[in-house]
Amino acid sequence: MSHDLDLIFAALADPTRRNILMMLLEDDMAVTDVAEPFEMSLAAVSKHLTILTRAGLIAQEKRGRVKWCKLEPDAMKAASIWMQGFGQFEELDLDGLERFLEKELSSTSEGGPSATAD
Amino acid sequence: MSHDLDLIFAALADPTRRNILMMLLEDDMAVTDVAEPFEMSLAAVSKHLTILTRAGLIAQEKRGRVKWCKLEPDAMKAASIWMQGFGQFEELDLDGLERFLEKELSSTSEGGPSATAD
DNA sequence: TGTTTGGTCAACCATTTGGTTGAATAACGA
DNA sequence: TCGTTATTCAACCAAATGGTTGACCAAACA
Incomplete structure (x- = not known):
């Protein structure tokens, strides 16, 4: 862990x-x-x-x-927690993300990759 | 940027x-x-x-x-904000995330975190 | 069965990284 | 002025990184 x-x-x-x-x-x-x-x-x-x-x-x-x-x-959360020591950034709601992902997984319909970003 | x-x-x-x-x-x-x-x-x-x-x-x-x-x-905050995109998914809108990042990154610190430990 | 599809492995390459040492520069203290 | 302190620069090195290609293996399908 x-x-x-x-x-x-x-x-x-x-x-x-x-x-x-x-x-x-x-x-x-x-x-x-x-x-x-x-x-x-x-x-x-x-x-x-x-x-x-x-x-x-x-x-x-x-x-x-x-x-x-x-x-x-979890890994992103670990990094986020480390960074929080440097200021009052808001903590990531990754527990919520996890719940969301589980919910999504249970109703999986694959929509294709939509290459956004950059 | x-x-x-x-x-x-x-x-x-x-x-x-x-x-x-x-x-x-x-x-x-x-x-x-x-x-x-x-x-x-x-x-x-x-x-x-x-x-x-x-x-x-x-x-x-x-x-x-x-x-x-x-x-x-500020730089750490920029990274933290990027990571927060992974916790701010209530509506998974990557275009919105990108607009959010652009806005956040272009406006430098409002009341910045004060790294006063001790 | 043979062929396509999904994905990794292995070898290779150029560039970057993290370290070393010794010389150079700049400011202070005598 | 001379020596010391603070820091960087330059050249070098070994290892890691990010990419390539071609061979390979396993699952799916005609």
Whole structure:
């Protein structure tokens, strides 16, 4: 359960990975669909997803031959809590996010990736 | 855009730099004093301070031959606000999130957080 | 069955990162 | 003026990062 701030902040330092996280905010996605909007190889995106997974920011679950990626809010929360020591920023309501994600998962209808951001 | 999330998160990804930030939470410090507890050269710490400065996380001011380092909370706040997008999902509207970020980032600190520990 | 699809692995490459050392600059104190 | 203190600069190094390509494996489908 030790969320490694090194890994978390390093993962967040890359714009591609931040974009991926924002995409996953809308919906869980398969690796191929995550990769679609980016102008890089699938292998490169796969590496980014590995980095996000090791940081604890997402989780990947394989169903059939499709690997689904979903946000995992605890790591972001750990980073947020560390940052709060530096000021009265508002704390993230990630418990609420988790409840929301569970609710969404129970009524899963995959809407395609809509590559926003950047 | 004044606060570059790439630079901010990359700066936060190093444990030495996070330690420096926590030290500065107590008080402004000269470069030499910042370097003292670390088992690395003064030049290495100086580089870390440059990285923190470019990220906007600290500011350095030279008085005489001493360069004082002090926390600059706005950059951290920008990162915190970005992360808060992951807790502010009551309506998952990424376009709205982007507008929100643009607005927040362009308007610098209103009553800024005062890093007065002790 | 053979072929496509989804995804990773392995090897490779260029660039960046985090550290070193020694020399340089600038300001203070004697 | 001379030496000391505070800090950076420059050159260098090893390791990590972010990307590529081609081979590979496993699941789905004709």
